[in-house]
Amino acid sequence: MSDVAMDAPYRPAALDRAEQGLLGKPIDRYEGPLKVSGAAPYAFEQAPEGTAYLAIVTAAIGRGRVTGIDAAAAEAMPGVLKVIHGDPRMPAGEGNSRAMPTMGGDEIFHYGQGIALVVAETQEVAREAARRVTVHYDEQPGRFDAAEVEVQQDHKLGFLPPVNRGDLDAALAQAEVVLDRTFTTPIHFPAALEPHATLAWWEGEQLTVRSSNQVIGGAKGTIATALGIDKDRVRVLAPYVGGGFGGKTGVGQEAVFAAIAAERVGRPVKVALTRRQTAYMVHHRSPTTQRLRIGCDRDGRIGAMGHESVAYQNDDSAFLEPVPFGTLPLYAGEARRFRTDLARIDLPATGAVRAPGEAIGTFAVECAMDELAEQLGLDPIELRRRNEPTRDPTSGKRFTTRRLLDCYDEGARRFGWDKRESTPGSRREGEWLIGMGMAAALRGNFTVNAEAEVILGADGRATVKTDMTDIGTGTYTILAQTVGEMLGLPISAIDVVIGDTDLPPSAGSGGSFGAGSACAAAALACEDILTELALRMNAAADDLRLKDGAVTAGGRTSPLADLVRDRPITARGKTSPGKESQATSQASHGAQFAEVAVSAITGEVRVRRMLGVFDIGRVLNEKTARNQIVGGMVWGLAYALTEDAVVDPRNGRFVNPDFGEYHVAVSADVPRIEAHFIEEIDDSANPAGAKGVGELGIAGSGAAVVNAIHNATGVRIYDMPVTLDKLLSSLPPV
Amino acid sequence: MRFTINGSKREADPDIRASLLDVLREEFALTGTKKGCDHGQCGACTVLVNGRRINACLTLAVMHQDDDILTIEGLGSSDTLHPMQQAFVRHDGYQCGYCTPGQICSAVGMLDEVAKGWPSHVTDDLSAPVLNDAEISERMSGNLCRCSAYPTIVDAIREVHEA
Structure with missing residues (x-):
């Protein structure tokens, strides 16, 4: 096995010599024809004959205990197979490899928590029977109002400990210019279009679960722990996942419920959450209050930077939104304080939603930088340029690739930033006030463990296997491109097998680490294959030239199939973090630009165009990478303008738990969007040289929109999203 | 009940509570039509009924006797794409x-x-x-x-x- 820990920068030499010309190219998705024809099977689909349906009974109170469940009416319905409650293995919430929810209790942590299961022959019967289950509660007063709950400074939640460098208060007191602003961001739902769904079946002692899950290797262990069985008895499949956005990183209640139900009725069982259930049984992004303080001199050189926030969590869960994660390495400043305080609340769990930290932290820091630039009379890009650090200003570590300044320059040039009016509210087209805004984008890069197996078969075809998922991220395609590039094969000669925990373990899809790590592992496996091919050619591996299924060395050319014959070559690659990962500060970067039109009459905001330039290390597939980045930019647009889950503080229910009232972006909200890449392969990130893509696009894009609104109108809103009602009263006279 | 689905005559005896979407997916195994919200809010279940696009989740199967229903599978398969x-x-x-x-x-x-x-x-x-x-x-x-x-x-x- 080719096992490369990132103790030093590493790049497979064969990638530099490659002649196939596949990697990075904007080729169509490998699985595209299956997706556009409806043939790609998601978790709930293509179930075995005899599969029963599961419906979940959920809590109708916000806090308290279940004192009794009367299932007689449901059990009496024709077609009902079983009503299950009180099983000690039933989890109160979502679990993951680090944290398990309370099991088998009767405690209600939040409204909408799953408490009983109905298994029936059909979906219609299951659904109706679930409504006939009567639950008795001991209802207790709940903490539902984010404005009222107690804030704890001393807590152990989250992966990001507080940072205190120098004396922030003293530095602010001495600074010539100080900006002190408090921002708020609301609850965001991940809202993948495929609702969480699981199909579970037992064969003897062996459980198979097909689930809409981003990280199936982790899910396997979590499900086993929940059921109290050995990990080897669980297999998780996820060949297609209809979006995740963080919401499918852990194991939801429904997956464990399906496994329990399948065991209890002795048949395969499947369940899909209803859309409204996803609001309660899937974690959401915590609302936040963020105080941003910046102290600088009159030239804009920052000496003090504070980003102090409050985020929320319920009593059953252990995650905490790492709000300042993206601010840590962004700008210079000696005195620094970053912390996120905890407030416990009786609502569904908060958790990682696309770009935890950056997605909302950038609203505060990037809108504050815009306002500071205005106060100083500086162009917002110039202020950022003056504070571009040469080393990580928080950890002191050296950066790997960081092309942020180039992103500003190229973005400004492509966008036409020089046409921006520096005086807000000075450009008008009839009813519409026009403005431009920009923001920096940064998303920390993670180096993680991943393995892959590559088999070069007798027919000269290659197969790559790993337990990665493709949640729309392009995994199938970039794995095929990597293997094709390394082995000199066209895409048509490569099979990609993923989404099955019987395959070599990957990192899964989360934290933007999936693409780089999985492709690195596949490339490393290919390196071993090249070594073996060189032996068979009696040549040095460095001398091999591979293209279109043929290998040339020492003047001889041979089809790969002839070299393999009856001796297929199987190789395994592994990548993992190492000393270089520890010693460096790594991130993807970008510059976001937006132009908006704001109606002077109604306050309606229309985003006219967006443009971003991004530094993501090696671009593995220009087409899928761009699409994913643009998707992230659209998320930022929606975070700036519409997405806002509202809690009823009387009872802990969501006012808008579905797409009718929780407004994700639709096509009519989305303008032409350009995304460009400045490619510099990052050999310190992983052997593929690729940094994260999936979350970067959302970082800063919403702030660029909010800054453009200010440039258009002169109004600054600190409470996201910027809806008409918040803007209207401050707009200039019509 | 009789339907014409993707050009073929099909018969089923659907639950009167079943949406067209659920009958397509669960009875006829035409799972290309997706369920995203079941409330007509997302459009993932869009099919063509007598040539017009509708949300299959917002209509009961029993309302479609003899209707001509075209799903994604009828538009084109993975090797003969529309x-x-x-x-x-x-x-x-x-x-x-x-x-x-x-x-x-x-x-x-x-x-x-x-x-x-x-x-x-x-x-x-x-x-x-x-x-x-x-x-x-x-x-x-x-x-x-x-x-x-x-x-x-x-x-x-x-x-x-x-x-």
């Missing part, structure tokens, strides 16, 4: 693929509406709609794509329309 399906692949008009069959069925139905001269909210000349990008976006806004591949979806539809 031009709209090809355009979605070429332009990368998707990511996770879950909303995609609904987007494609909706786009096909939408182009037919434009061909018939039906105006939309953003049409300037109500007597002769011109299908620009704003029209495409407006007419496709009943189909959510949480991956937000909207720009490339518009590219794909524009190309098919102009072809």
Whole structure:
């Protein structure tokens, strides 16, 4: 096995010599024809004959205990197979490899928590029977109002400990210019279009679960722990996942419920959450209050930077939104304080939603930088340029690739930033006030463990296997491109097998680490294959030239199939973090630009165009990478303008738990969007040289929109999203 | 009950509570039609009934005796793709693929509406709609794509329309 820990920068030499010309190219998705024809099977689909349906009974109170469940009416319905409650293995919430929810209790942590299961022959019967289950509660007063709950400074939640460098208060007191602003961001739902769904079946002692899950290797262990069985008895499949956005990183209640139900009725069982259930049984992004303080001199050189926030969590869960994660390495400043305080609340769990930290932290820091630039009379890009650090200003570590300044320059040039009016509210087209805004984008890069197996078969075809998922991220395609590039094969000669925990373990899809790590592992496996091919050619591996299924060395050319014959070559690659990962500060970067039109009459905001330039290390597939980045930019647009889950503080229910009232972006909200890449392969990130893509696009894009609104109108809103009602009263006279 | 589904006569005895969507997916195993919200809010279940696009989750199966129903499977299979399906692949008009069959069925139905001269909210000349990008976006806004591949979806539809 080719096992490369990132103790030093590493790049497979064969990638530099490659002649196939596949990697990075904007080729169509490998699985595209299956997706556009409806043939790609998601978790709930293509179930075995005899599969029963599961419906979940959920809590109708916000806090308290279940004192009794009367299932007689449901059990009496024709077609009902079983009503299950009180099983000690039933989890109160979502679990993951680090944290398990309370099991088998009767405690209600939040409204909408799953408490009983109905298994029936059909979906219609299951659904109706679930409504006939009567639950008795001991209802207790709940903490539902984010404005009222107690804030704890001393807590152990989250992966990001507080940072205190120098004396922030003293530095602010001495600074010539100080900006002190408090921002708020609301609850965001991940809202993948495929609702969480699981199909579970037992064969003897062996459980198979097909689930809409981003990280199936982790899910396997979590499900086993929940059921109290050995990990080897669980297999998780996820060949297609209809979006995740963080919401499918852990194991939801429904997956464990399906496994329990399948065991209890002795048949395969499947369940899909209803859309409204996803609001309660899937974690959401915590609302936040963020105080941003910046102290600088009159030239804009920052000496003090504070980003102090409050985020929320319920009593059953252990995650905490790492709000300042993206601010840590962004700008210079000696005195620094970053912390996120905890407030416990009786609502569904908060958790990682696309770009935890950056997605909302950038609203505060990037809108504050815009306002500071205005106060100083500086162009917002110039202020950022003056504070571009040469080393990580928080950890002191050296950066790997960081092309942020180039992103500003190229973005400004492509966008036409020089046409921006520096005086807000000075450009008008009839009813519409026009403005431009920009923001920096940064998303920390993670180096993680991943393995892959590559088999070069007798027919000269290659197969790559790993337990990665493709949640729309392009995994199938970039794995095929990597293997094709390394082995000199066209895409048509490569099979990609993923989404099955019987395959070599990957990192899964989360934290933007999936693409780089999985492709690195596949490339490393290919390196071993090249070594073996060189032996068979009696040549040095460095001398091999591979293209279109043929290998040339020492003047001889041979089809790969002839070299393999009856001796297929199987190789395994592994990548993992190492000393270089520890010693460096790594991130993807970008510059976001937006132009908006704001109606002077109604306050309606229309985003006219967006443009971003991004530094993501090696671009593995220009087409899928761009699409994913643009998707992230659209998320930022929606975070700036519409997405806002509202809690009823009387009872802990969501006012808008579905797409009718929780407004994700639709096509009519989305303008032409350009995304460009400045490619510099990052050999310190992983052997593929690729940094994260999936979350970067959302970082800063919403702030660029909010800054453009200010440039258009002169109004600054600190409470996201910027809806008409918040803007209207401050707009200039019509 | 009798339906014509993708050109074939099919029979079923659906539960009177069952939506057309659930009967297509669970009874006829036509799982290309997706369930995203079951409330007519996302468009993932869009199919063509007697040539018009509808949300299959908002209509009961028992209301469709003898109706002609076209699902994504009837539009084209993975080796014989419809031009709209090809355009979605070429332009990368998707990511996770879950909303995609609904987007494609909706786009096909939408182009037919434009061909018939039906105006939309953003049409300037109500007597002769011109299908620009704003029209495409407006007419496709009943189909959510949480991956937000909207720009490339518009590219794909524009190309098919102009072809």
